[in-house]
Amino acid sequence: MTQPDNENGPEVPAEGGIVAEVANMTAQERAEHEAEVAEVVAPDREIEVAVGETLLRVENVTMRFGGLVALDDVDFGIRRGEILGLIGPNGAGKTTCFNTMTGVYRPTSGRIMLEDKPLGKAAKYDITRRGIARTFQNIRLFGEMTALENVVVGTDARHKTSVLGALLRLPRHLHEERAAVDKAMALLEFVGIADRAADKAKNLPYGYQRRLEIARALATEPKLLCLDEPAAGFNPYEKEELMGLIRKIRDDGYTVLLIEHDMKLVMGVTDRIVVLEFGKKIAEGLPTEIRENPAVIAAYLGVPDDDVA
Numbered sequence: 001m002t003q004p005d006n007e008n009g010p011e012v013p014a015e016g017g018i019v020a021e022v023a024n025m026t027a028q029e030r031a032e033h034e035a036e037v038a039e040v041v042a043p044d045r046e047i048e049v050a051v052g053e054t055l056l057r058v059e060n061v062t063m064r065f066g067g068l069v070a071l072d073d074v075d076f077g078i079r080r081g082e083i084l085g086l087i088g089p090n091g092a093g094k095t096t097c098f099n100t101m102t103g104v105y106r107p108t109s110g111r112i113m114l115e116d117k118p119l120g121k122a123a124k125y126d127i128t129r130r131g132i133a134r135t136f137q138n139i140r141l142f143g144e145m146t147a148l149e150n151v152v153v154g155t156d157a158r159h160k161t162s163v164l165g166a167l168l169r170l171p172r173h174l175h176e177e178r179a180a181v182d183k184a185m186a187l188l189e190f191v192g193i194a195d196r197a198a199d200k201a202k203n204l205p206y207g208y209q210r211r212l213e214i215a216r217a218l219a220t221e222p223k224l225l226c227l228d229e230p231a232a233g234f235n236p237y238e239k240e241e242l243m244g245l246i247r248k249i250r251d252d253g254y255t256v257l258l259i260e261h262d263m264k265l266v267m268g269v270t271d272r273i274v275v276l277e278f279g280k281k282i283a284e285g286l287p288t289e290i291r292e293n294p295a296v297i298a299a300y301l302g303v304p305d306d307d308v309a
């Protein structure tokens with residue numbers, strides 16, 4: 001593995017590369033190593049909390065832009081430990097819904113409850129601290145920073161040292177910095193791109209950039225991970241792989257909200273689905289129920305198969 005070209009950036013640990021090391025492991029060693037990585041990736045996952053409790057509630061949310069009603073009295077919950085799909089034809093209000101949940105917009109009426117407390121006027125960084133992280137339809141990475149640095153930045157949301165502590169490079173800060181690099185490396189490995197840790201984000205292949213965005217969002221240790229069309233531009237093989245990664249993230253203790261335009265992917269990976277059309281919720285249920293729902297079928301009539309959601 002090469003070193004980062006930014007001299008001030010964190011060094012990539014493990015001379016020779018963790019990827020090469022893993023490749024030489026026996027099946028048992030690899031399983032143990034993967035369990036260790038999963039532990040680093042989600043050290044605080046709430047194993048004791050019952051899966052299925054409501055983590056976040058969108059309560060009667062209406063969002064108007066001038067005369068346009070982008071969300072109309074939308075109401076649904078996301079349960080801990082599930083993968084919830086949010087689907088609907090173009091312009092249905094999916095991204096607006098994400099934006100109200102992540103502090104980009106304040107709902108015109110209604111509210112978002114996270115663990116029974118309203119998000120209220122919380123700013124974006126505060127919402128990240130409270131446990132909601134997201135990726136974007138259009139990838140937003142720091143292109144000039146390495147993959148590793150992009151993820152280290154994500155861990156900042158959890159740092160406890162003060163700015164002064166960082167400037168004076170106090171022991172606590174140095175310890176946090178080392179821990180952040182280790183954690184970022186584990187995250188890159190978890191999403192399958194550790195071999196490119198030292199490359200600038202802008203030089204990574206598109207699929208790697210999408211995975212890097214997910215690693216960076218996971219670095220904030222979110223209770224809820226919101227993925228906005230993570231498979232956009234992927235070929236069928238890459239989509240299969242992404243489905244595996246989303247399941248792995250859930251199995252590691254995270255709750256996932258997924259907007260996705262590929263119906264096969266949505267049906268294959270989600271536990272439940274909420275359907276929006278013209279800003280209104282028209283259906284909610286298991287993938288098998290949604291597939292058969294007449295209102296959903298009507299909403300999608302005339303929409304090509306691979307442009308559904």
Ligand SMILES: Nc1ncnc2c1ncn2[C@@H]1O[C@H](COP(=O)(O)OP(=O)(O)OP(=O)(O)O)[C@@H](O)[C@H]1O
Nearest residue numbers: 065068070088089090091092093094095096097309
């Ligand atoms: N900032 C804004 N100002 C004005 N109108 C907006 C704004 N954001 C979204 N809208 C409008 O709100 C409606 C819902 O848009 P939104 O992007 O949430 O839909 P979507 O379901 O995510 O669509 P797509 O699948 O095409 O991404 C659309 O009519 C859109 O034009």
